[in-house]
Amino acid sequence: xxxxxxxxxxxxxxxxxxxxxxxxxxxxxxxxxxxxxxxxxxxxxxxxxxxxxxxxxxxxxxxxxxxxxxxxxxxxxxxxxxxxxxxxxxxxxxxxxxxxxxxxxxxxxxxxxxxxxxxxxxxxxxxxxxxxxxxxxxxxxxxxxxxxxxxxxxxxxxxxxxxxxxxxxxxxxxxxxxxxxxxxxxxxxxxxxxxxxxxxxxxxxxxxxxxxxxxxxxxxxxxxxxxxxxxxxxxxxxxxxxxxxxxxxxxxxxxxxxxxxxxxxxxxxxxxxxxxxxxxxxxxxxxxxxxxxxxxxxxxxxxxxxxxxxxxxxxxxxxxxxxxxxxxxxxxxxxxxxxxxxxxxxxxxxxxxxxxxxxxxxxxxxxxxxxxxxxxxxxxxxxxxxxxxxxxxxxxxxxxxxxxxxxxxxxxxxxxxxxxxxxxxxxxxxxxxxxxxxxxxxxxxxxxxxxxxxxxxxxxxxxxxxxxxxxxxxxxxxxxxxxxxxxxxxxxxxxxxxxxxxxxxxxxxxxxxxxxxxxx
Amino acid sequence: xxxxxxxxxxxxxxxxxxxxxxxxxxxxxxxxxxxxxxxxxxxxxxxxxxxxxxxxxxxxxxxxxxxxxxxxxxxxxxxxxxxxxxxxxxxxxxxxxxxxxxxxxxxxxxxxxxxxxxxxxxxxxxxxxxxxxxxxxxxxxxxxxxxxxxxxxxxxxxxxxxxxxxxxxxxxxxxxxxxxxxxxxxxxxxxxxxxxxxxxxxxxxxxxxxxxxxxxxxxxxxxxxxxxxxxxxxxxxxxxxxxxxxxxxxxxxxxxxxxxxxxxxxxxxxxxxxxxxxxxxxxxxxxxxxxxxxxxxxxxxxxxxxxxxxxxxxxxxxxxxxxxxxxxxxxxxxxxxxxxxxxxxxxxxxxxxxxxxxxxxxxxxxxxxxxxxxxxxxxxxxxxxxxxxxxxxxxxxxxxxxxxxxxxxxxxxxxxxxxxxxx
Numbered sequence: 001x002x003x004x005x006x007x008x009x010x011x012x013x014x015x016x017x018x019x020x021x022x023x024x025x026x027x028x029x030x031x032x033x034x035x036x037x038x039x040x041x042x043x044x045x046x047x048x049x050x051x052x053x054x055x056x057x058x059x060x061x062x063x064x065x066x067x068x069x070x071x072x073x074x075x076x077x078x079x080x081x082x083x084x085x086x087x088x089x090x091x092x093x094x095x096x097x098x099x100x101x102x103x104x105x106x107x108x109x110x111x112x113x114x115x116x117x118x119x120x121x122x123x124x125x126x127x128x129x130x131x132x133x134x135x136x137x138x139x140x141x142x143x144x145x146x147x148x149x150x151x152x153x154x155x156x157x158x159x160x161x162x163x164x165x166x167x168x169x170x171x172x173x174x175x176x177x178x179x180x181x182x183x184x185x186x187x188x189x190x191x192x193x194x195x196x197x198x199x200x201x202x203x204x205x206x207x208x209x210x211x212x213x214x215x216x217x218x219x220x221x222x223x224x225x226x227x228x229x230x231x232x233x234x235x236x237x238x239x240x241x242x243x244x245x246x247x248x249x250x251x252x253x254x255x256x257x258x259x260x261x262x263x264x265x266x267x268x269x270x271x272x273x274x275x276x277x278x279x280x281x282x283x284x285x286x287x288x289x290x291x292x293x294x295x296x297x298x299x300x301x302x303x304x305x306x307x308x309x310x311x312x313x314x315x316x317x318x319x320x321x322x323x324x325x326x327x328x329x330x331x332x333x334x335x336x337x338x339x340x341x342x343x344x345x346x347x348x349x350x351x352x353x354x355x356x357x358x359x360x361x362x363x364x365x366x367x368x369x370x371x372x373x374x375x376x377x378x379x380x381x382x383x384x385x386x387x388x389x390x391x392x393x394x395x396x397x398x399x400x401x402x403x404x405x406x407x408x409x410x411x412x413x414x415x416x417x418x419x420x421x422x423x424x425x426x427x428x429x430x431x432x433x434x435x436x437x438x439x440x441x442x443x444x445x446x447x448x449x450x451x452x453x454x455x456x457x458x459x460x461x462x463x464x465x466x467x468x469x470x471x472x473x474x475x476x477x478x479x480x481x482x483x484x485x486x487x488x489x490x491x492x493x494x495x496x497x498x499x500x501x502x503x504x505x506x507x508x509x510x511x512x513x514x515x516x517x518x519x520x
Numbered sequence: 521x522x523x524x525x526x527x528x529x530x531x532x533x534x535x536x537x538x539x540x541x542x543x544x545x546x547x548x549x550x551x552x553x554x555x556x557x558x559x560x561x562x563x564x565x566x567x568x569x570x571x572x573x574x575x576x577x578x579x580x581x582x583x584x585x586x587x588x589x590x591x592x593x594x595x596x597x598x599x600x601x602x603x604x605x606x607x608x609x610x611x612x613x614x615x616x617x618x619x620x621x622x623x624x625x626x627x628x629x630x631x632x633x634x635x636x637x638x639x640x641x642x643x644x645x646x647x648x649x650x651x652x653x654x655x656x657x658x659x660x661x662x663x664x665x666x667x668x669x670x671x672x673x674x675x676x677x678x679x680x681x682x683x684x685x686x687x688x689x690x691x692x693x694x695x696x697x698x699x700x701x702x703x704x705x706x707x708x709x710x711x712x713x714x715x716x717x718x719x720x721x722x723x724x725x726x727x728x729x730x731x732x733x734x735x736x737x738x739x740x741x742x743x744x745x746x747x748x749x750x751x752x753x754x755x756x757x758x759x760x761x762x763x764x765x766x767x768x769x770x771x772x773x774x775x776x777x778x779x780x781x782x783x784x785x786x787x788x789x790x791x792x793x794x795x796x797x798x799x800x801x802x803x804x805x806x807x808x809x810x811x812x813x814x815x816x817x818x819x820x821x822x823x824x825x826x827x828x829x830x831x832x833x834x835x836x837x838x839x840x841x842x843x844x845x846x847x848x849x850x851x852x853x854x855x856x857x858x859x860x861x862x863x864x865x866x867x868x869x870x871x872x873x874x875x876x877x878x879x880x881x882x883x884x885x886x887x888x889x890x891x892x893x894x895x896x897x898x899x900x901x902x903x904x905x906x907x908x909x910x911x912x913x914x915x916x917x918x919x920x921x922x923x924x925x926x927x928x929x930x931x932x933x934x935x936x937x938x939x940x941x942x943x
Contacts, residue, residue, distance in 0.1 A: 047864045047866070064709065085901075093874075097870055128881070128891075129877035171704075174863065175689075175861060176873060177858075
C-alpha cells in the first residue's frame with residue numbers, strides 16, 4: 001500500500017497517495033485538474049499551462065500541477081477566481097489560432113479542447129484578426145495524417161517517439177506561433193507503434209488515415225476486449241457501430257490501460273487486426289462447394305465423423321480456454337486424436353522486447369494448461385492414418401506448405417469450423433461458420449501467464465453460432481462457457497484457486513504467488 | 521562622472537593581447553586567489569555586494585553559495601554572453617577590448633565554486649567578438665593560465681566557447697543550458713534550479729559576462745574598494761549603454777546610483793536641439809518606460825528603479841524624444857518578443873502573436889478603443905503564467921506604454937494617425 005498524505009483541495013481535506021503529482025494524486029480521488037500536455041505514460045512537460053493551480057501560502061503561489069508532488073498539508077486551490085481565470089485565459093489562447101472545424105474533425109466528441117471549452121471557457125471568440133495559417137493533412141507515414149492548425153503543441157506525440165519507441169521521428173520545428181510538429185524531410189514515422197500518437201493527441205491534430213472521416217465518435221460503442229493479434233494480450237477497446245439498415249461493424253481498435261499487460265499502448269499490427277473481424281468472413285455453411293445453412297453443414301459433419309475410421313481434431317492457439325476445454329472433451333468422447341499444431345502462427349524473430357511477440361496467436365499458453373500437444377511430429381503421427389481432420393478455426397495453410405496440405409487432403413477430408421474465408425474454407429469438404437472473438441467471449445492466457453477475459457462486443461444482425469455451440473451440435477457434451485468454466489476449475493490444477501467467473505479486469509497472473517494472492 | 525574599473529584597459533592599445541593585458545595587471549590577482557580557500561573567495565564576493573549584471577541583479581556570491589555541499593558530480597560554470605536584449609551592448613566591449621579580464625574572472629569564479637570546466641555561451645551573431653574571445657583563450661592556454669595547471673598551480677580548468685544559433689531566449693539560464701546540451705533552446709521548469717541540477721544534470725552556476733569580469737577588481741582591491749562605488753545596496757560600477765535620440769550615444773562606465781537625467785544630460789549630451797525628452801527606457805527593451813517627470817528623482821540603481829515600478833535591467837538606456845511614435849515603438853517591441861518566443865508555453869506562444877496583430881490593426885487605423893483594453897487585458901492574462909519570463913518582459917513593458925501613452929493609441933483609433941517615427 002502506498003503512503004498517504006493529507007492535503008486540502010479548495011479547503012476540503014482529502015487523503016491522496018504521496019509521491020504522485022497533483023494531477024494524478026488528486027485525480028485518483030475524483031477531483032479533476034484540467035491538463036492537455038501531461039500524460040501519465042509520458043511524464044510532465046509543463047507546456048500547456050492548463051494545470052496551473054494555486055498553492056495557498058506557497059512559494060510560488062501558482063504552480064503547474066503536473067510538476068508538483070502532493071505533499072502533506074498542502075493547500076491546493078482549484079476553484080479560486082484567479083485559478084479559474086487562468087484556465088479560462090489559457091483556453092482562450094489555445095483556441096485563437098485553432099480552426100474550430102469540429103464539424104469535420106474526427107476528434108469531435110472525444111476532444112479535450114471541446115470538453116474544456118464547455119467546462120472552463122464558454123465565451124465568445126474575441127479574435128478579430130487573422131489566425132495563423134498552417135499546413136493541413138500532412139502524411140507523416142505509418143497511417144498518421146497531421147493537421148498543424150489543430151495542433152496545440154503539447155508535444156505528447158514528440159515525447160512518445162522519443163521516450164517510448166525511441167525512434168524520434170517527430171519534432172517541433174520553429175518558434176513562437178510558427179511552431180509546428182513535423183517529421184524530418186524524407187523520414188516519416190517508421191515504428192510499429194506509430195498510431196498511438198493518434199490516441200495520445202488530445203485534439204484532432206493526429207488522425208489515422210484508416211479511420212478518418214468514417215465515423216463520428218459519439219456513434220461508436222466502445223466495448224472493452226483483448227487484442228488477439230499476438231500472445232501479449234493487449235487490452236483494447238473495440239469501437240463499433242451499427243448504422244441504420246446496416247450491420248454492426250468495427251471501425252477501430254484503441255488501447256485500453258492495463259498496467260500489468262500493455263500499459264497505455266498497443267502495436268499498429270494488432271490495431272489493424274479489426275479488419276479481419278469485418279471482412280472476408282465465412283458466413284454460411286459450405287458442403288461440397290455449395291453454400292448451405294448451418295444445420296446442413298452440421299449434419300454433413302456428423303455424418304463424416306460417423307463414417308471416419310480415424311478423426312483428428314485440430315485445435316487453434318486462438319481458441320479460448322473454454323473452447324479448448326469443450327473441444328478436448330468432445331475429442332475424448334468421439335475417440336478423436338487431438339493436436340494443436342500451429343507452427344505457422346509463430347514468426348520467429350519478430351518480437352521487439354516491448355509488446356510485439358513472435359507468437360501471433362492469443363492463447364497458446366492454454367495448450368500447456370490443458371495438455372494439448374502442438375508439435376509437428378505429434379501432428380504428423382496423428383494424421384498419418386487419419387481420414388478426417390476437423391479444424392477448429394486453425395488455419396492449417398499457415399503451418400503447412402501448399403503441397404503438404406494438398407497431400408494431406410488427398411487421404412483425409414477436412415472440416416473447417418472457422419471464422420474466415422480462405423484456403424481452409426475453400427479446400428474443406430465441409431465448412432461451418434462461427435462467431436469470431438469480437439462476437440464471442442472467453443478466457444485467454446498470454447505469454448506472461450496472465451489470464452484475462454473478454455466479453456461479447458459485437459452482435460451481428462445474423463449472429464454466427466459460437467464455437468462451443470457448434471461443438472455441442474456436433475455431439476460434444478459441454479453445454480456452454482459456464483459449464484466449460486466449471487469443468488476447468490474442477491479438472492485443471494493450475495486453476496483450482498482461480499474463480500473463472502470473477503476474473504478482475506486487469507487479469508490474474510498465473511504464477512504461484514499471484515494465484516494465492518488473488519484467492520486470498 | 522565616468523569611472524574606469526571594468527573599462528580600465530579599454531583605452532590601452534592592444535589590451536586584448538595577453539602581453540599588453542599582463543603588463544597592465546591582468547592575471548596578477550591569481551596568486552592571491554589561490555592562497556585563499558574557495559569559501560573565502562565566495563565570502564569576499566558576497567561582502568563586495570556584487571549583483572548579477574545580466575538584468576535580474578541577484579547577488580552573485582549568494583548565488584554561488586546555493587551549490588549543494590558534498591556533491592560527487594562535477595560543477596560547471598556557464599558564462600552568459602548571449603547579450604541579445606534590444607538596447608544592450610555592454611558585454612561585447614569586454615569580449616573585444618579586454619577578454620583577459622573575463623578569463624581571469626572565470627578562473628576566480630571556478631576556483632571559488634570548485635569547477636574544472638567553464639562554458640562561455642556567446643550569441644551567434646557576435647562573430648567579431650567570438651574571434652577575439654577565442655584568440656584570447658588560446659593565448660591563455662599558451663601562457664599556462666588555462667589547461668591542466670593554472671599559473672603553475674595543481675588546478676585544472678578548461679573553457680569552452682559555445683556559439684548560440686540566434687535565439688534571444690537562450691539568454692534565459694536554463695534555455696542556455698539546453699542549447700549547450702545540443703537541444704532546442706527552451707527554458708526548463710524550475711525547480712530544480714541550475715545550482716542543483718543544471719548542465720548535463722550537474723550543479724551549474726550561470727553568471728553574466730560583466731559579473732564575472734568584475735571579479736578581478738574585487739579580488740585585487742578588496743570588497744571595500746568595490747563598495748566605494750555605487751550605493752549601499754547597489755554597489756560597484758556598471759557599463760551603461762546609452763542609445764536613442766541623444767547627442768552622444770555610447771557605452772559609458774558609471775558607478776551605480778547616479779541621477780538618470782543628469783547622466784543623459786552630462787554624459788550622453790542630452791536630447792537633440794529643439795527636441796524634448798519624451799520618455800526613457802531605463803534598462804533594456806523589457807523594462808517599463810519612464811516619463812520625464814517620473815525620472816526627476818530616478819537614480820541608476822536597483823532600488824530606485826524598483827521604487828519607480830521599473831527595473832534596472834541590463835543598463836541599456838534608451839532615450840526617447842518627441843519624435844517617437846509610441847504605438848509603433850510598441851509594435852516593434854512586441855514584434856521582437858513574439859519572434860523570439862520559444863513557442864513552448866501556450867500563453868506566450870499564442871498570446872504575443874495576437875497582441876502583435878492587434879497593434880498592427882490599430883496602426884492600420886482599423887482599431888477600436890476595445891482593442892486597447894484587450895491589449896491591456898492580454899498583458900495580464902499572459903504575464904507570469906509561463907515557464908520563463910520572456911512573455912513578462914514583453915507584457916510589463918507593453919503595459920507601461922499602454923498606460924502612460926494611451927492617448928497616442930487612442931489617436932490612432934480615432935483616425936489621427938501619427939507622423940512620428942518608430943525609432
